[in-house]
Amino acid sequence: METPLIEFKNVTKRFGEKTVLDKVNLSIYENQITTIIGKSGTGKSVLLKHIIGLLKPDEGTIIFQGKPVNKMKKSEWDACRSQIAYLFQNNALLDSMTVLDNVAFPLRQTTNFSSAEIEKRALKRIEELELTEAAGKFPSELSGGMQKRVALARALATDPKIVLFDEPTTGQDPIRKNMILSMVTHYRRKFGFTAVMVSHDIPDVFFISDRIVILWEGTVGFEGTYEEAVRLKLPMIDEFLRSLEGFQDELTGLLSREAFRVHYAAMLGGTATVAAVSAALFSVRLNLLHEALGPQAAVEVLRALGEYTNRRFNPIGGFSARHSRDEILTIFPHTSIDEARRLVADFAQELKHEAIDRIQSIALAEIGGAACFDIYIHAGVAEVSPEDTIDQIIEKARAEQEIVATHRCGSGGNEQ
Amino acid sequence: MTSLDRIGSANPPITALTLIGRGTLRLLGNLGAMAIFFSIAFINIFRRKQLREIIRQVFYIGARSSLIVLLVGLFTGMVLGLQLFYTLVKFGSVGALGSAISLSLVREMGPVLAAIMIAARAGSGMAAEIGILRISEQVDALYTMRVDPVRYLISPRIAASIISFPILTAFFDLIGIIGGYLTGVLLLGTNAGTYFYRVQSSLSMVDVRGGFIKALIFGAIVSCICCFQGYFCHMRTDGYGAKAVGLATVSAVVLSCVMILVADYVVTSFLM
Numbered sequence A: 001m002e003t004p005l006i007e008f009k010n011v012t013k014r015f016g017e018k019t020v021l022d023k024v025n026l027s028i029y030e031n032q033i034t035t036i037i038g039k040s041g042t043g044k045s046v047l048l049k050h051i052i053g054l055l056k057p058d059e060g061t062i063i064f065q066g067k068p069v070n071k072m073k074k075s076e077w078d079a080c081r082s083q084i085a086y087l088f089q090n091n092a093l094l095d096s097m098t099v100l101d102n103v104a105f106p107l108r109q110t111t112n113f114s115s116a117e118i119e120k121r122a123l124k125r126i127e128e129l130e131l132t133e134a135a136g137k138f139p140s141e142l143s144g145g146m147q148k149r150v151a152l153a154r155a156l157a158t159d160p161k162i163v164l165f166d167e168p169t170t171g172q173d174p175i176r177k178n179m180i181l182s183m184v185t186h187y188r189r190k191f192g193f194t195a196v197m198v199s200h201d202i203p204d205v206f207f208i209s210d211r212i213v214i215l216w217e218g219t220v221g222f223e224g225t226y227e228e229a230v231r232l233k234l235p236m237i238d239e240f241l242r243s244l245e246g247f248q249d250e251l252t253g254l255l256s257r258e259a260f261r262v263h264y265a266a267m268l269g270g271t272a273t274v275a276a277v278s279a280a281l282f283s284v285r286l287n288l289l290h291e292a293l294g295p296q297a298a299v300e301v302l303r304a305l306g307e308y309t310n311r312r313f314n315p316i317g318g319f320s321a322r323h324s325r326d327e328i329l330t331i332f333p334h335t336s337i338d339e340a341r342r343l344v345a346d347f348a349q350e351l352k353h354e355a356i357d358r359i360q361s362i363a364l365a366e367i368g369g370a371a372c373f374d375i376y377i378h379a380g381v382a383e384v385s386p387e388d389t390i391d392q393i394i395e396k397a398r399a400e401q402e403i404v405a406t407h408r409c410g411s412g413g414n415e416q
Numbered sequence B: 001m002t003s004l005d006r007i008g009s010a011n012p013p014i015t016a017l018t019l020i021g022r023g024t025l026r027l028l029g030n031l032g033a034m035a036i037f038f039s040i041a042f043i044n045i046f047r048r049k050q051l052r053e054i055i056r057q058v059f060y061i062g063a064r065s066s067l068i069v070l071l072v073g074l075f076t077g078m079v080l081g082l083q084l085f086y087t088l089v090k091f092g093s094v095g096a097l098g099s100a101i102s103l104s105l106v107r108e109m110g111p112v113l114a115a116i117m118i119a120a121r122a123g124s125g126m127a128a129e130i131g132i133l134r135i136s137e138q139v140d141a142l143y144t145m146r147v148d149p150v151r152y153l154i155s156p157r158i159a160a161s162i163i164s165f166p167i168l169t170a171f172f173d174l175i176g177i178i179g180g181y182l183t184g185v186l187l188l189g190t191n192a193g194t195y196f197y198r199v200q201s202s203l204s205m206v207d208v209r210g211g212f213i214k215a216l217i218f219g220a221i222v223s224c225i226c227c228f229q230g231y232f233c234h235m236r237t238d239g240y241g242a243k244a245v246g247l248a249t250v251s252a253v254v255l256s257c258v259m260i261l262v263a264d265y266v267v268t269s270f271l272m
Helices: A044-052 A074-081 A099-110 A115-128 A144-156 A174-191 A226-232 A235-242 A257-270 A286-293 A295-316 A337-367 A390-399 B016-044 B051-090 B094-135 B138-144 B149-187 B192-202 B205-231 B241-271
Strands: A006-015 A018-028 A033-037 A059-064 A084-087 A162-166 A194-199 A211-216 A219-224 A277-284 A319-324 A327-333 A375-383 A402-407
Touching: A006 A044, A018 A044, A018 A059, A018 A211, A018 A219, A033 A044, A033 A174, A044 A084, A044 A162, A044 A194, A084 A144, A084 B138, A099 A115, A099 A144, A115 A144, A144 A174, A174 A194, A211 A226, A219 A226, A257 A319, A257 A327, A257 A390, A277 A295, A277 A337, A277 A390, A295 A319, A295 A327, A295 A337, A327 A337, A327 A390, A337 A375, A337 A402, A375 A390, B016 B149, B016 B205, B051 B094, B051 B149, B094 B138, B094 B149, B094 B192, B094 B205, B094 B241, B138 B149, B149 B192, B149 B205, B205 B241
Parallel strands: A033 A194, A033 A211, A084 A162, A162 A194
Antiparallel strands: A006 A018, A006 A059, A211 A219, A277 A327, A277 A375, A319 A327, A375 A402
């Protein structure tokens, strides 16, 4: 088995009477994103601070590259620390320095490069993180997202092998949260570092993490991949899954893609013995709609399709999400492919009688009575195997797609 | 139940003696911590890459405090000129005005008042700045970047204070003597030649050296107290966050002023 890069062995940390970490054992492996999750106050940040040495354990040992930290000489520990960078939750940028000086600071203080070389390296990082225009500005003059990027640029300035992220998405809006997580994965690929992230933003972090560590009342409740976590059916994981409610695609009211993936993984984890699972892929050709009706009408059509899908399939246990701009995938647990086909056929009838009418009224409102446009709603049904990924299901269902509801120019709707 | 009966009980009451004992232990603990803090910071002054930061701090602590020190020095000298003139007139010794002003300034008032003014101006700034760095995790950030926060933040300030305090004290003394000249000679009509002759003849190198030694010690004390208060403001039990920074700043200035006067007495008793 691979040797862990960092290992915690029975690490205990107390603050006064309170035991924050209680005999914590965990391993962090090279070139992986390890995410530590848990409720507030369970010691996630405390654990992270032990890795960099900001805190020291009261009991137990931290092993770095096979050697206990408490037995290292100062020079050895310094060499280890030189491989680690820490991204603070509040960025902790040096606020009296410009962006350039912040990024150059660790190089100026810890290397013997010439001033020109330091500036060149700092500017390179600034450029890579798309901060060129902000190089001369102070941190207080930047937006939260830009400050986060500056903090990342500073953390990466010394080419660390390990980057520790302390709640990088906390307090950010959904768009920025998504941007930060994408940034972590993007730069991890680009610069090839090992990442350890503390977060309680689930499920978002599940989709970028190779390994998950769940801290539960001061101890490690689980350590492994997300799929393993779901299969184990631990009460704490159920609690996390419950928190997924409310993760919705704002446009359609369906589940977000991330929440959909988690539901799908949970379903497979919990129903390994259930034979029949089916899926349906609905799509509407938005390009044609967009040309005919304009962008707002296209959005309305998609929203209507989402509403109908939810209304029809949620009560029978189905769950749906938009997987590309104009495709909606629905999973039917405990449903054979024949039953799924029947459900989709009934749904198509409903679409023809209600949804197309609604689309027609949207068109009239948008471009007047002389509207001439075609709408084709496609649907395809496929059988789901437990080993299928979501992309494979989409491919299978797409291959089965056929037109189930149509509105043609001048027909006035309700035509197939 | 008498107080003697309570001695053997499981929860003895908090008495005045207990409070004094706790206070003394806390004070000794803090003094010990401050001594270690100062020693570490002092040793780090001589590490590489410090010169630029020391020069910068000399500018902030020394150059930027010079105006206020000169102003206070001038008016102190002028007040001394007035007070001593009317006192010496009673004894018919107006000719000793130059001696009285220069000796009191160089031996006592110069080092003490200059140090108090620098503590109020630069010391409060040191405590507040380091305190804010601490509560905004910038001190921790320095550590994570393998920059020793004591070396980077504290050592240059202590070095700059030790350099700046004697220089500012010298300015204070000089401008104070000029202030005495303004009131004693120009306003009240003492002979200018007598005034400067008395200044020159009464001041010896021992006085000047004593004043400088005091200034050096005050510089070390003020910078150490102010940096210590700011650096450990997050460990205060009487306030957190911004409030802790405010309290640390107040403590820094008050403690510095008290310690300047205490140290002045101790050093003077050794020098005399």
